[in-house]
Amino acid sequence: MRSFLKSAAQVAVAVAALAGAGGATAAPYPDEPQMRAAIAQAADLVRAEGLEVQALDAIKEGVRQPLMAAGIHLASGVCRIYFNTRPEDGLTQFFASLDESDMPVWLAAIAVHEASHCIEQREAYVRLRFEKVLPAHIMRGDMNVQGYSSVVKSGAVETWGEALADIASVLYLKKVQPERWTHFAHGIATMRENLARKWPQHDTSAWLRNMIAANPDIGGESVFEAAFELRRRFRPQ
Numbered sequence: 001m002r003s004f005l006k007s008a009a010q011v012a013v014a015v016a017a018l019a020g021a022g023g024a025t026a027a028p029y030p031d032e033p034q035m036r037a038a039i040a041q042a043a044d045l046v047r048a049e050g051l052e053v054q055a056l057d058a059i060k061e062g063v064r065q066p067l068m069a070a071g072i073h074l075a076s077g078v079c080r081i082y083f084n085t086r087p088e089d090g091l092t093q094f095f096a097s098l099d100e101s102d103m104p105v106w107l108a109a110i111a112v113h114e115a116s117h118c119i120e121q122r123e124a125y126v127r128l129r130f131e132k133v134l135p136a137h138i139m140r141g142d143m144n145v146q147g148y149s150s151v152v153k154s155g156a157v158e159t160w161g162e163a164l165a166d167i168a169s170v171l172y173l174k175k176v177q178p179e180r181w182t183h184f185a186h187g188i189a190t191m192r193e194n195l196a197r198k199w200p201q202h203d204t205s206a207w208l209r210n211m212i213a214a215n216p217d218i219g220g221e222s223v224f225e226a227a228f229e230l231r232r233r234f235r236p237q
Contacts, residue, residue, distance in 0.1 A: 027100040030107060032057070035068075035083035038107030042081070042115045045172070049224060051079050051122060053115065058082035070114035072121040079118030081111060105177060109184070112172040112223070116165035119224045124148050132228060135160055135235075158201040160231070166192070166204045167211060167234075168227040171218060185212050206236035 030038075036055050043053035054073075056063075063069055063082045070081040095103075123129045130143040138151060151157055166188060174181040189208040196203040211234045218226040 027095050027103045029087045029095050030085065030103060032083070032085050034103065034107060035085060038104065038111045039068075039081050039083065041104075041108040042111035045112065045223060046079055046115045046118070049119060049222060051077070051118065053079045053081060053118075056080055056082045058084040059086055068110055068114050070117050072118040072125070074125055077122070077126065079115055079122075081114050081118075105173070108176075109169045109173050113165040113169040116168040116224060116227065117161065119168075120161060120164055135232075155201065159204065162202050163204040163207045163235075164227050164231050166208060167230050168223050170208060170211065171223040171226055171230075175223065182212055207231065207234050210234035210236070 039053065039055040043055075046053050051072075058065065058069065061082060063084070065082065066084055066088055068081060068083055070079060072078070073080050120133050124133045125145060125148075128145070130148055131139055134143070134148070134151070134157065138156060140147070152161075170181065170185045170188065173184045177184065185208055189205040189212070192203045192205040192208070196205070211230060214234065216226075216230060216233075
């Protein structure tokens, strides 16, 4: 299972970086309907990829990750996105700093990030497209599920996976907020940079800065398929 944000503190920094100055109307802590609505937005994109999404209450399911986490359930082939509505220290004030009207956009972008992990897991564990999900320097001709799983568990591709999810999230923002997407994207990149010392494996800022500078036009292409290609194109040298 993957999680967009590792702790309450990281959530606070992330949203603050994206939001900038406080909005006119403070946002309350997101509730279950807001979380489910955000996941539904991501589910529309995922369904177009032939993958169903199931929204689950993290507290009821015993998942302790804050805000959202996701993973594909291999037996059913369903992308399970867990949402956590339990207020945590740092999060309540943090969400209060947002403009309430922007909350659906933030939450949907996070849900798209989570869904990206399911898409990548399906490509690896179900479709066995290891050349698509692994960087060239790790890919072997005899790669199989066990080998891929070992690579993932080693942490060697953690940043690689986070880059895919962050790129997909930014592409989603580019589609739904075409006039403001660079502001959001720079915010995500800045958040990743600021937290690099604590969570270096999640520092995708170099990918995002390259992508922002190039301003790629993906047209009507799937944000997930485009993210696979752009992850390779904008990989830091």
